[in-house]
Amino acid sequence: xxxxxxxxxxxxxxxxxxxxxxxxxxxxxxxxxxxxxxxxxxxxxxxxxxxxxxxxxxxxxxxxxxxxxxxxxxxxxxxxxxxxxxxxxxxxxxxxxxxxxxxxxxxxxxxxxxxxxxxxxxxxxxxxxxxxxxxxxxxxxxxxxxxxxxxxxxxxxxxxxxxxxxxxxxxxxxxxxxxxxxxxxxxxxxxxxxxxxxxxxxxxxxxxxxxxxxxxxxxxxxxxxxxxxxxxxxxxxxxxxxxxxxxxxxxxxxxxxxxxxxxxxxxxxxxxxxxxxxxxxxxxxxxxxxxxxxxxxxxxxxxxxxxxxxxxxxxxxxxxxxxxxxxxxxxxxxxxxxxxxxxxxxxxxxxxxxxxxxxxxxxxxxxxxxxxxxxxxxxxxxxxxxxxxxxxxxxxxxxxxxxxxxxxxxxxxxxxxxxxxxxxxxxxxxxxxxxxx
Numbered sequence: 086x087x088x089x090x091x092x093x094x095x096x097x098x099x100x101x102x103x104x105x106x107x108x109x110x111x112x113x114x115x116x117x118x119x120x121x122x123x124x125x126x127x128x129x130x131x132x133x134x135x136x137x138x139x140x141x142x143x144x145x146x147x148x149x150x151x152x153x154x155x156x157x158x159x160x161x162x163x164x165x166x167x168x169x170x171x172x173x174x175x176x177x178x179x180x181x182x183x184x185x186x187x188x189x190x191x192x193x194x195x196x197x198x199x200x201x202x203x204x205x206x207x208x209x210x211x212x213x214x215x216x217x218x219x220x221x222x223x224x225x226x227x228x229x230x231x232x233x234x235x236x237x238x239x240x241x242x243x244x245x246x247x248x249x250x251x252x253x254x255x256x257x258x259x260x261x262x263x264x265x266x267x268x269x270x271x272x273x274x275x276x277x278x279x280x281x282x283x284x285x286x287x288x289x290x291x292x293x294x295x296x297x298x299x300x301x302x303x304x305x306x307x308x309x310x311x312x313x314x315x316x317x318x319x320x321x322x323x324x325x326x327x328x329x330x331x332x333x334x335x336x337x338x339x340x341x342x343x344x345x346x347x348x349x350x351x352x353x354x355x356x357x358x359x360x361x362x363x364x365x366x367x368x369x370x371x372x373x374x375x376x377x378x379x380x381x382x383x384x385x386x387x388x389x390x391x392x393x394x395x396x397x398x399x400x401x402x403x404x405x406x407x408x409x410x411x412x413x414x415x416x417x418x419x420x421x422x423x424x425x426x427x428x429x430x431x432x433x434x435x436x437x438x439x440x441x442x443x444x445x446x447x448x449x450x451x452x453x454x455x456x457x458x459x460x461x462x463x464x465x466x467x468x469x470x471x472x473x474x475x476x477x478x479x480x481x482x483x484x485x486x487x488x489x490x491x492x493x494x495x496x497x498x499x500x501x502x503x504x505x506x507x508x509x510x511x512x513x514x515x516x517x518x519x520x521x522x
Contacts, residue, residue, distance in 0.1 A: 108368075108375045108389055111246045115367035116397070118237075118249035123360035125257035127415070129264060130353055133276045134416040136268040143345035145276035146352040147211055147337045152223055152281075154333035155200050156230040159192040162322030164238040165449050168370055170314055171242025172377045178300050182239055189231045197227030210340045210348075219274070226281035233284050236291050241370055243299045252291055259283030313452055321449055324457035327465035332359065335484060338469070342476040350423035351481040353416055354409075358431030358488075361402060365394040365439040369446035376450045387447055387507040394439045405432035423481065430485025437489075437496035444499035447507060456503055460495055467491040 133142050163185045174181050201223040205212035214223050233256075240248055263279035271278055335355060340348035372390040376383050405412070409428040413421035441460065448456035468487045475483035500509065 111371035112368040114246035118253040119363040139349040143349035157329035167238040193228035197224035229284040324461035327461040354424040354428035361435040365442035427485040434489030434492040437492040440496035
């Protein structure tokens with residue numbers, strides 16, 4: 086009897102083989118998760134721009150950036166540690182997750198409250214965070230965001246990234262729905278409350294899944310080397326601080342140097358560009374998991390990750406450059422007039438940023454914390470330093486110029502150093518000079 090099923094076409098066979106590769110599959114789960122969050126995030130801020138004045142949008146965006154920054158500082162660089170070591174932690178898995186949560190949440194409560202209480206000293210624009218309701222909300226939101234961020238790293242390290250798109254979709258839809266409800270009820274703080282309120286149910290559901298179903302019950306001996314874990318955490322934390330301050334303090338810097346209104350016009354292109362960067366970061370996160378399980382294949386995996394990221398990011402960046410003015414019209418003509426050139430520059434910079442992201446990922450895999458610190462510290466110095474100088478005269482376009490330029494410079498350096506033996510053809514690889522030695 087002949088089978089009724091149709092034979093697979095070559096394209097179907099290629100797709101099946103492509104998706105059977107854990108590097109690509111985990112990367113796609115992460116990209117889908119952040120892609121949904123980013124798209125619904127654009128809808129969130131477009132609705133906020135229609136429901137609140139540019140001044141109020143700028144204040145809420147700066148407050149959310151500050152909260153995310155403090156949360157990142159309190160995470161101690163453990164996101165990368167969890168991704169790198171959970172795949173091989175064995176019986177130490179539960180302990181590593183528990184201790185990561187406990188330490189970072191405690192720090193988040195302390196530093197979240199301290200930052201809010203001293204807001205008039207570091208940002209007069211955000212001095213309202215000192216008021217009772219704002220202070221309590223900022224502190225709780227900081228702790229919740231810390232766990233929410235770490236739990237995605239736990240899912241990824243446990244090779245359960247398939248749950249991330251569902252989690253991120255429900256969270257993004259929840260904050261969008263809340264913004265609609267709160268627009269009339271909270272005329273000033275609606276965006277901040279809507280952004281953070283859905284975190285609690287997401288944390289409860291995902292960690293129930295993690296601790297009841299996903300953490301392995303076997304007692305196999307793990308491969309954790311405490312000295313290596315601490316060394317990686319320290320190096321990653323130093324670099325992560327530079328990246329966090331560079332990314333999350335930028336809207337605050339614009340608000341301080343120019344105005345809260347200009348911060349709103351800046352925040353939307355900046356948010357879109359960060360979404361583009363997340364594509365390469367997600368593929369690199371998948372690379373970290375797979376390389377941890379099979380270090381002899383690091384060269385092959387690194388070349389796969391770089392090529393795959395470029396295939397995804399380059400056309401997305403080109404499309405963003407093309408449609409920038411139309412996309413920003415969703416927020417209003419003032420946003421399009423002020424932000425089009427900035428968005429185009431940031432999108433162009435996302436292409437060399439792929440190389441930078443892979444270089445940082447390889448440094449983390451190889452426990453080269455000094456490279457992570459050197460690269461992200463250089464990016465911080467170029468972008469934040471030059472932007473602070475140029476913003477008063479050149480406006481928000483200055484950030485696009487400095488950021489895109491920094492990515493070109495750093496990509497070239499990384500290709501000549503840590504990435505040379507891994508991603509370039511063998512005849513060009515040679516022995517790389519030590520970066521940060």
